[in-house]
Amino acid sequence: MTSVNLKTGGLGWMLWLFLAGGVVAGMGDDKSKRMVLTESDPEYVRNENYPEKWFRVLRKGIDTTREYLGNYGPLCVYIIGQEKDELKSDAVADRIIEAYCRNRHGEAEDRVQDCLRRKGGSLVERARDGSTEAYLSYVDFLDKPLAELVFINPHGFPMPYLHTRGIHEYAHVFQRAHARTPTWLTEGGAEFLAFYLGDKHDWIDFEKSMEGSMRMARKVKKGEASLIDFEDVGKIEKERPHLKKYYRHLAYDAGAWAVALLIHRSESRSVKQFMTKFYPMLDEKGWRSAVCRYGGYGDINAFYSAFAKQLEQPEKEQMKLLRVIKP
Numbered sequence: 001m002t003s004v005n006l007k008t009g010g011l012g013w014m015l016w017l018f019l020a021g022g023v024v025a026g027m028g029d030d031k032s033k034r035m036v037l038t039e040s041d042p043e044y045v046r047n048e049n050y051p052e053k054w055f056r057v058l059r060k061g062i063d064t065t066r067e068y069l070g071n072y073g074p075l076c077v078y079i080i081g082q083e084k085d086e087l088k089s090d091a092v093a094d095r096i097i098e099a100y101c102r103n104r105h106g107e108a109e110d111r112v113q114d115c116l117r118r119k120g121g122s123l124v125e126r127a128r129d130g131s132t133e134a135y136l137s138y139v140d141f142l143d144k145p146l147a148e149l150v151f152i153n154p155h156g157f158p159m160p161y162l163h164t165r166g167i168h169e170y171a172h173v174f175q176r177a178h179a180r181t182p183t184w185l186t187e188g189g190a191e192f193l194a195f196y197l198g199d200k201h202d203w204i205d206f207e208k209s210m211e212g213s214m215r216m217a218r219k220v221k222k223g224e225a226s227l228i229d230f231e232d233v234g235k236i237e238k239e240r241p242h243l244k245k246y247y248r249h250l251a252y253d254a255g256a257w258a259v260a261l262l263i264h265r266s267e268s269r270s271v272k273q274f275m276t277k278f279y280p281m282l283d284e285k286g287w288r289s290a291v292c293r294y295g296g297y298g299d300i301n302a303f304y305s306a307f308a309k310q311l312e313q314p315e316k317e318q319m320k321l322l323r324v325i326k327p
């Protein structure tokens with residue numbers, strides 16, 4: 001199981017990271033444990049006394065992205081929220097926990113019972129405590145893996161960005177149908193797509209969002225950390241925890257720009273082709289080779305230096321790069 005947790009606080013983004021088991025890029029990349037194209041719709045589990053608008057916004061973001069990237073699964077989406085006292089009743093809470101444990105553990109009754117005893121991994125408790133979270137949890141101990149998108153108190157996300165959270169999280173489901181990528185490419189790819197598709201649907205402005213990301217990426221002190229340090233966030237966690245404060249700046253914000261650079265450097269400069277051509281290339285010789293081939297770089301260091309140069313460019317030049325990117 002893996003989950004990367006992105007919470008919002010009043011003063012900006014705070015990040016929580018849970019890592020457990022073969023989740024790090026390059027580890028445990030068993031093809032039978034990947035998401036597959038499916039005919040089935042995602043299953044939604046939610047407490048229906050929580051205002052429906054949050055569910056509708058998230059579903060719209062997810063559906064938009066399913067249309068764009070293809071319908072991958074099996075996928076369960078949990079929307080658990082409390083604006084007033086919707087989760088006060090144990091009956092409401094238990095229904096969610098029961099569905100969660102049964103979806104997750106299927107026929108393995110002992111595991112279901114264990115999950116129920118643990119109250120479904122404290123899902124409802126976190127919602128009752130007022131936590132705001134959105135993450136993909138990838139359950140790969142089953143024969144057929146299951147993707148769970150968990151949204152806790154989504155009303156806590158700043159509004160236009162709730163649309164794009166659905167896009168971002170579903171992009172991770174799509175990524176799970178392919179070979180693993182480094183953290184910056186995983187988060188950057190999801191973030192870039194969220195901005196790009198979000199703009200197509202007039203939820204947010206692509207250029208403004210990318211500008212915001214550039215500002216964040218540039219806040220990192222030169223020489224202290226860069227994109228290359230966020231190839232494996234699990235390793236950062238263990239070996240250099242002081243750099244974790246840059247998780248958002250580098251994996252998400254710089255990552256989105258790194259993806260923009262790759263698309264810009266590709267033959268077609270097309271966002272769609274990045275999704276359909278780049279991701280399958282990962283299986284040929286791994287992500288480093290895919291990045292080099294797709295962007296026309298001699299080696300991965302050439303890519304990282306080109307990216308560092310891109311960060312130094314004046315804003316006008318950076319925007320030029322975005323404007324030649326094609327659909």
Ligand SMILES: [Zn+2]
Nearest residue numbers: 168172187190
């Ligand atoms: Zn993410």
